[in-house]
Amino acid sequence: MKAQTILRLCVCALLFFSVVVADGTPKAKKVRCKDKNYPDCYKTQLLCPDSCLRTCVLDCASCQPVCNASLALTPPPPPPQKPLKAMKVRCKDKKFRPGCFNQQFFCPSTCPRSCEVDCASCQPVCKIAPPVATPPPPPPQTETSPAKAFCKNKLYPQCYRQEQNCPSACPNQCEVDCVTCSPVCDCNKPGAVCQDPRFVGGDGITFYFHGKKDQEFCLLSDSNLHINAHFIGKRNENMRRDFTWVQSLGIIFDNHQLYIGAMKTAIWDSAVDRVELSFNGEPIFVPETEGAEWKPKTAPEVSIRRSRDTNAIVIEVEGNFKIKANVVPITSRESFVHNYAITSDDCFAHLDIGFTFFSLSNDVNGVLGQTYAGNYTSRVKMGVTMPVLGGDKDFASSSLFSTDCAVARFNGLPDSSMNIASGINGRGVFFKK
Template sequence: MAAAAAQVLVSSLVLMMVAAAAATYSYPDQPTDYILLSRLYRRGPERAQCIGRNRKCRLMVLQCPWQCPDRKSTVQGKQSCFIDCSPKCEATCKRRKPNCRGYGSVCYDPRFVGGDGVMFYFHGMSDKDFAIVSDSSMQINAHFIGKRVQGRSRDFTWVQALGVMFGEDSRSLTVGAKKVGVWDDEVDQLVFTYKGEPVVVPAGANSVWTSDSGDVRVERIAETNSVELAVEGLLSASITVVPITERDNKIHKYELTRDDCFAHLDIQFKFFNLSSAVDGVLGQTYRPEFHNPVKVGVPMPIMGGEDRFQVSSLISADCKSCVFQAQAQAQAAASSTITDMGLGMEVATQCSSNSGSGGMMCRR
């Protein structure tokens, strides 16, 4: 009995100490799902306490592994600590910048790796927008930039911006790369909007912008040009702005000039709670019955379907294959327009609603 009472007393003291530490060592600019605690040792791993809505993780103290003790690695190529208070309740090592060979990646000109693990290219068209993912709960579009070289039958293309819509009120979030002449790694080239208004994500690695509702978060994962975007319960994405290098320009004969290095996005998505009716260039590859039509083993397997996936703007859902249920915008046939935010385009907020939904599932 005495031993049991002592154990209860120790547990109570531990909880009180954790609460006191959280109050003492919290930082106002950290993500809303956890607060930082003091390190147990001067050079020990970072620690955090979960404070989000996930009851499984709430008040749990997570410590970064010794292999990656810091959320920001100061060594090029070394993994950083990723604190996940929803849904896994763990701190793990991971390279937070996009893995262009990993599932859900969209990189280069542009090359996709689908939810089925198959790599393919989707060329699209320059200055056009295409549905990357369209589901009953969200829509992700991409704005393509590019150029036509003399003698070629198609454009070289890259993804310059993403538009995300979600929720019954069809809230919108955009992230894009500015048009850049000569590239400088020290200058940040990312621009953001939320619900049609410009968003400023504070400078510096690990700084965070969070929506007023708390379910949208943008965290810088480097001093400049790299962020992790998350919409609670729907998706997370690692995004980095990169230029076309002089070496790539020579190898691929893009014929770029010094007035535009075609800065574009490398992206890797992770999705939660996709339905079995999900569509879009990338989204379709997450359907359980999907059979990828591309020719595996050829140097450049091409995925077609531009006519199925093209949308009228970065934040519209009017493609032939779109399944996003945009109730609020379906009632408003014509909405306002977002001012050009340095992306070189206007973004109409008009959406249409097509039928199509299915049982809930979660894949890679």
């Protein structure tokens, strides 16, 4: 009897001990992902594993509970961001109607949500320059340091040979006005053809003529002078026109043909001459020294002279015309500001030109020539920031030395009824016989 009692007491004690042990075992902790950057795992609830029932955390990246809290609490890398959708922008300035006004563009990839339309150039531009991981390399010296110029007229001793910096509006080339002893931009004078071609007519009115890349256009046609220009350029996918520049000129007078052009250049160096010349099909070499001159034996009235050691030429035919031509590149700053997208394989070297004419007739025509005609009335809309002159079909030529444009006047003979037209001293001067 006593043995049965002892056995019952042992069983009860064992059952009591089992209950106590079971009640004392900790329960597994519930954990959640609290990082909204992981939407697939966010707020998911899981139990800690047996190895760490109360000391785990949820790793949102793998969406699994882990015991090593130091690893789990380390901030995971952010999820990849979706590319921003390019915003659409329009030109809202009615002054540019019907050209660029209300045209729609997409913001460039460098600023897909923060751009605006520059109505003058009719292209989207970033409001703020895109950030760069490392500072860009300094631009070449030719882009930061303006060109030098000085007065060459000994009649002004107080200014003669005094060196001046070209102004910011024309850092690559300028002239010094000996009277005021100050630098002036060649491209602001009547008869100038510069940049994306910006013309200043014989009447002093500025206008743009874009033409088309890789084609020829008649700049001037008169009875004994015909000048064609070859345009180079790039197409902007967000625009309806090409960016264009004058790469070369084909000049026809009497029975002669004269060529001046800018050679294709990858990396610009102002000390390297990129001028190409020919007369009646024969190449011309002019020593790379300021003041060096070349004259053909068959036409002594023609002179070709260097106004600087390199990349600056003055062509003059006595009694007919004078041309100042400078070879210049598209700089990285110009490319960024105007969104030209110039690459390292071609800096689009081109000509900045200043024309002076001495014996034009009243019937002269051409993109620039028409502005010297006796009965010319400007078709340019005044007050517009970027007045554009059309008429591509009227001025297109089949080749650089063709005289087959629709407005051609050339016959190789001087006209008995002429005006002496000059682009000097501002607005152009006309003396009609």
